[in-house]
Structure formats: C-alpha cells, structure tokens
Amino acid sequence: MASPEAVEDLKTTPLYDLHGELGAKMVPFAGYSMPVQYKPGIMKEHLHTREKAGLFDVSHMGQAVLVGPDHETTARALEALTPSNFVELGQGRQRYTVLLNEEGGIIDDLMVTRPVSSEEDGRLMLVVNAARKHIDYTHLRAKLPENITLHVIEDRALIAVQGPEAVAAVAAHAPAAADLAFMSAAPMEFDGIACHIARAGYTGEDGVEMSVPGGAAEAIARALLADDRVEAIGLGARDSLRLEAGLCLYGHDIDETTSPTEGAITFCVQKRRREEGGFPGAARIQEELTDGPGRLRVGLRLEGKAPAREGAEICLPGGQPVGTVTSGGFAPTVGAPIAMGYVAASHADPGTKLSLMVRGRELPAVVADMPFVPHRYYRKPKS
Amino acid sequence: MTTYYSKDHEWIAVEGDIATVGITTYAQEQLGDVVYVELPDAGKTVSQGDEAAVVESVKAASEVYAPIDGEVTEANTVLADEPAKVNEDPEGAAWFIKMKVGNPDQLSELMDEAAYKAYVDTL
Known part of the structure; x- marks a missing residue:
C-alpha cells in the first residue's frame, strides 16, 4: 500500500501529532503520511474493532460538495456520470456509487449524501478516495453542467468509528448519532462542535464516519480514545477488515478497466437506471446485467x-x-x-x-x- | 556457541559446524503479526543471499535470505502450526532452520551482538 512519494513531500492530516503520540508506524499512502498500525499491531487492532470499537483517521479522503439550484437538477447532473439513482435519494440519506468512464469502467467509488435540511436543497456531499480525488475533481469539473459547481472541502477532517460499541461511544458526545439509520447522515454537535455524522463505514460493522472541523479533530479523537471501548486503528487493519467484509479497495479490486457488473457491485445500479440507462458505458453495463459479465x-x-x-x-x-x-x-x-x-x-x-x-x-x-x-x-x- | 547477526536482521548461532538461523527481535517488530512461515526442506543447499524462507505477516510477505552458504539440515516444523511464535520468541524457540556451515569464512563478515545493536540504533 505504500506509494513512492518522497517522505518530505507527504501531506499530513490534523491528527498527525496524535498518531505520533500514540506510537503509530507511519507510511506514505496516497501522498499522505498515514498510520499503518499502532502499538498493538494489525491483528489486535482488527479484532478489537470487531469486538468493541476502532477509531480510524480517514482525513486523507476527499470531501466535496456539489452545489446546484435544486435537488433534482444536481441529482440529474450526478446521474449523468454514475449508474445510481440520486433523484429519489431521500433527505439525509447516503448512497454508494461509482464514477464511470465512457467504457463503463470505474474512475472511482464514492459515497454521496443528500443533506437532511431543506435549506441545503440542491447540494450533494461527496466522499472520494484519497488517491483519486484530483482525478475525480477534474472529471467532475469537466463534465458537470455550468449550473452545478464543485466545492472541495479542505478544512475538515474525517474520522471513522467502527465496531459494535462505536455508536454508543460516539453517542456519549453526540447523542443524536444513536438515532441515525444505516446509510443516513445528519449535522449534529459533538461536545458542542459542529460535525456531520453518517452511519456507514468500511468494516462491515455498525459505526459512523464523522466529518469534523480540522481544528477540532484532535479534541474529538482524544475524547473518543478516552473511552475504554475505543482504540486507534491503522490502515493495515482497515484493509483486513474491509477484505473480510468483501468490500472493494479502489485501484486493487476495481479500476478504470472493471465495470460495476464485473466488480459485483451492481447494487449501486438502481432499477430505474438499469432500465433507462443514460450513464457512461450504459450499453456495456446493461448488456452485462442481462447476459452476465465475462x-x-x-x-x-x-x-x-x-x-x-x-x-x-x-x-x-x-x-x-x-x-x-x-x-x-x-x-x-x-x-x-x-x-x-x-x-x-x-x-x-x-x-x-x-x-x-x-x-x-x-x-x-x-x-x-x-x-x-x-x-x-x-x-x-x-x- | 557463538552468535552472529546479519544486516538483514537474522541471527546465526554456530555450534561446531551447525548454524541455527532465525530472525531478530527487531525484524519481528518490523514485520508485525506473523501468520505463516515457509521453510526449505532439509537437504536443500543454499548460497549466501539466496531466498531461504518466507515470512508472511498480516500485511505482506517478506523473504528471508540465507546469511551464509550451507546445506539445510532441519527446518523448525513447529512454526507451521504456530507462526505467532516468531513474534513471541524470535531469538529462541522460533528459530527457522539449522544448516551445515558451508564456508566458515563468511561468518567473519557478520556482526557480533554489540555491532548489530549499534547497527539497529542507526535505523
């Protein structure tokens, strides 16, 4: 998972100092210096996440917002680039999708959230892979119509808390987190700090992903790590957890040559889109949906x-x-x-x-x- | 018995013409949780620098190179069932192979404990 960038060129996340304090082994990943493991090691970190709760710094991932005049306009613009149904995505609901190239190959896989508040009508929030964010942003800016703009968020961190005890640990500071349904999200305060919390993750466990102000990320992480149930978990265990959960890692299990049909992620192609098409590579993907991929x-x-x-x-x-x-x-x-x-x-x-x-x-x-x-x-x- | 160390983080304990080879505490710390060890069969002849064994951690596979020439006389079969022993007792019960020293001159190129410790401190 190490990338070849020189160490001195690596970017850091707002939790970099905390990783050092926790004794993390740092590695280059997608241009960032990231913790691959902490003192307990990948095996114990993995098992702890399945048993209790793990805290993951995923601030290297790209956070962005599509802004358009109203929900339907923004949703249709994103539908033109993906095989998923966003027009009918409910307020406060989140959906997994893929950006497709003209051949139906996958440019990136990402999470899309429709804000819960009607005041934010016309916005869709995106979380994309760290290694693909510049490619994604360039693609989106080139392909989106003029009335939809992409706002890249640079000042927020992303913290995942995963495991059977994760939501209880988060809810001790952000009680509204306990009320979230799976694949839904809402803005809420964590010890008085404005955060946006989604009930989703990349481990197969219950848990949340929290978009938090970069300057407050360390305080939030420390508050969670003070809970005996929560341990810091590195990218090594994140990888073994997602592998056990059968979830794809972009650049490995899916890439620009694989279609969502070949990648066995056709759940991101909702019924209306299967029938109507109207997305890049639709002919190939519809044929593969009917006849099965090779x-x-x-x-x-x-x-x-x-x-x-x-x-x-x-x-x-x-x-x-x-x-x-x-x-x-x-x-x-x-x-x-x-x-x-x-x-x-x-x-x-x-x-x-x-x-x-x-x-x-x-x-x-x-x-x-x-x-x-x-x-x-x-x-x-x-x- | 004299114990030598290689820059590849192996220890080589020599008694008579038999060398017992394993990986150091520093090496197992770098590898993390060992989940599988592939060892050569007895009778295999290896040259210094040949791939003699493979250690698989959760994350990755790492080669272990023969620190000296020689013929493998025994592989530690305990590691097949208990690879985690490499993390628990790397410089003791979790030895990898025993080999007949093929070229005693190569031992003088290796480090003693003090030199190895100084080497690790530079890493």
Missing part, C-alpha cells in the same frame, strides 16, 4: 495457511489460468487466509475449486460467498 469479482477461501497476495494468478487445478487475485491476506476474524479476485464467469460459482499460484506452487482455494464475515450494519427497529 469475468467476475469473487471471494476465495484458501485451504492452507499460506496467504495469496494481490497479483497471484488464479488457475484451474492443474494450471490453466482463469484470473488474478486483486486483494488477499490473512483474515484475523476468519482465522485463515482469504482473497478476492477476478475469474472467468464460468468459474465464478461458489464452491468452485481453484488454485492460487504463490511462489511457483498451487495453493488450493475455493470460490466463496462474500462477505467472509457477516455484515452487522444497524437496522433500525420498526416503531
């Missing part, structure tokens, strides 16, 4: 203990290549190595026996349903 992202469980990493060839037992691993490693909660990768659609059924080539040897693996660890997202009780 290759598909699948989960893989390895039978032995040796992990297979990104780039490992996926073969039929005996050697015929059928695909490539895009993410792989040891899964702490599963207690075994797992991977995801693309295989020819004819070999993508769960239960299919395949081999992963590692250092010239065939590691036996089987196509597995994802997620590898069940999602435990919050479902609001019906009242």
Whole structure:
C-alpha cells in the first residue's frame, strides 16, 4: 500500500501529532503520511474493532460538495456520470456509487449524501478516495453542467468509528448519532462542535464516519480514545477488515478497466437506471446485467495457511489460468487466509475449486460467498 | 556457541559446524503479526543471499535470505502450526532452520551482538 512519494513531500492530516503520540508506524499512502498500525499491531487492532470499537483517521479522503439550484437538477447532473439513482435519494440519506468512464469502467467509488435540511436543497456531499480525488475533481469539473459547481472541502477532517460499541461511544458526545439509520447522515454537535455524522463505514460493522472541523479533530479523537471501548486503528487493519467484509479497495479490486457488473457491485445500479440507462458505458453495463459479465469479482477461501497476495494468478487445478487475485491476506476474524479476485464467469460459482499460484506452487482455494464475515450494519427497529 | 547477526536482521548461532538461523527481535517488530512461515526442506543447499524462507505477516510477505552458504539440515516444523511464535520468541524457540556451515569464512563478515545493536540504533 505504500506509494513512492518522497517522505518530505507527504501531506499530513490534523491528527498527525496524535498518531505520533500514540506510537503509530507511519507510511506514505496516497501522498499522505498515514498510520499503518499502532502499538498493538494489525491483528489486535482488527479484532478489537470487531469486538468493541476502532477509531480510524480517514482525513486523507476527499470531501466535496456539489452545489446546484435544486435537488433534482444536481441529482440529474450526478446521474449523468454514475449508474445510481440520486433523484429519489431521500433527505439525509447516503448512497454508494461509482464514477464511470465512457467504457463503463470505474474512475472511482464514492459515497454521496443528500443533506437532511431543506435549506441545503440542491447540494450533494461527496466522499472520494484519497488517491483519486484530483482525478475525480477534474472529471467532475469537466463534465458537470455550468449550473452545478464543485466545492472541495479542505478544512475538515474525517474520522471513522467502527465496531459494535462505536455508536454508543460516539453517542456519549453526540447523542443524536444513536438515532441515525444505516446509510443516513445528519449535522449534529459533538461536545458542542459542529460535525456531520453518517452511519456507514468500511468494516462491515455498525459505526459512523464523522466529518469534523480540522481544528477540532484532535479534541474529538482524544475524547473518543478516552473511552475504554475505543482504540486507534491503522490502515493495515482497515484493509483486513474491509477484505473480510468483501468490500472493494479502489485501484486493487476495481479500476478504470472493471465495470460495476464485473466488480459485483451492481447494487449501486438502481432499477430505474438499469432500465433507462443514460450513464457512461450504459450499453456495456446493461448488456452485462442481462447476459452476465465475462469475468467476475469473487471471494476465495484458501485451504492452507499460506496467504495469496494481490497479483497471484488464479488457475484451474492443474494450471490453466482463469484470473488474478486483486486483494488477499490473512483474515484475523476468519482465522485463515482469504482473497478476492477476478475469474472467468464460468468459474465464478461458489464452491468452485481453484488454485492460487504463490511462489511457483498451487495453493488450493475455493470460490466463496462474500462477505467472509457477516455484515452487522444497524437496522433500525420498526416503531 | 557463538552468535552472529546479519544486516538483514537474522541471527546465526554456530555450534561446531551447525548454524541455527532465525530472525531478530527487531525484524519481528518490523514485520508485525506473523501468520505463516515457509521453510526449505532439509537437504536443500543454499548460497549466501539466496531466498531461504518466507515470512508472511498480516500485511505482506517478506523473504528471508540465507546469511551464509550451507546445506539445510532441519527446518523448525513447529512454526507451521504456530507462526505467532516468531513474534513471541524470535531469538529462541522460533528459530527457522539449522544448516551445515558451508564456508566458515563468511561468518567473519557478520556482526557480533554489540555491532548489530549499534547497527539497529542507526535505523
């Protein structure tokens, strides 16, 4: 995950000093100096998040707002660049989507939130990948109509708190967080600080992502870390958690050559969009939705203990290549190595026996349903 | 018994013509949680600098290079079932291989404990 930038050119987040104080091992990531792990290490950090709550600095991610005259106009402008339904996205609701190129490949995957307040009608808030933000912003500015403007937010940090105890820990400072439904968001005060909190995340657990003023980020993180349930978690465990949750990492599991259909994220293509099309690459994606794509992202469980990493060839037992691993490693909660990768659609059924080539040897693996660890997202009780 | 250290963070404990090789405490700290260790079979002949073993942490795979020439006489099979021992006792129970020293002159190029400690302090 390290990128080649020189250390002295790296940007830092508002939590940089806190990471140092906590004994983080810092690595270059997407142009930022980021904590890959803290003192407990990736394994303990991963398990702590699944058991209690982990705090992640994700301030390197891009935060931006689309501003247009009214919701429908802004939503239709974004719909022209993505396969998702934003016109019918409710106030205070969040949706996962992808920016598509003309071939139906994925420029980036992102979260889009419609503000809860009618006073902010015509706005859509975006959170995009750190490594893609400049590409995304350039793309959006080039493609959006003149009546929609992109405002990049540079003065806010982003803190994720994930795990079964995460919302309780956050609600001790921001009580309204407890009332949020999954994939919904609202502005609220955290110990009197104006924040915007979404109930979502990248671990498969319940939790929140909090957009906070950069100058208040350290105070907020310290308040949360003072809670015994909450530990600081680095990018290493963030990666192993999302892999177990079956979630894509941009640049690895999805990229400009993969369609959402191949990437098995067709849940971001809502019904109206499937039928109407009208997004980049629609012809390809609609055809793949009807006939099935030629290759598909699948989960893989390895039978032995040796992990297979990104780039490992996926073969039929005996050697015929059928695909490539895009993410792989040891899964702490599963207690075994797992991977995801693309295989020819004819070999993508769960239960299919395949081999992963590692250092010239065939590691036996089987196509597995994802997620590898069940999602435990919050479902609001019906009242 | 004399223990030597390499710049690649291996320790080499020599008794007679048999060298026991493992990775140092510093190395395991850098690797983090070890989840798998791939070791050579007994009988394999390695040259200094050859890939002799692979250590997989949660995050990444790292090669362990043969610090000297020699023939592998034994691999520590305990690590197959308990790779985490590398984190717990890297300079003891979690040795990787024993090998017959092929070229004793190569030992003099390695560091002693004091020199290795000074080397680690520069990192």
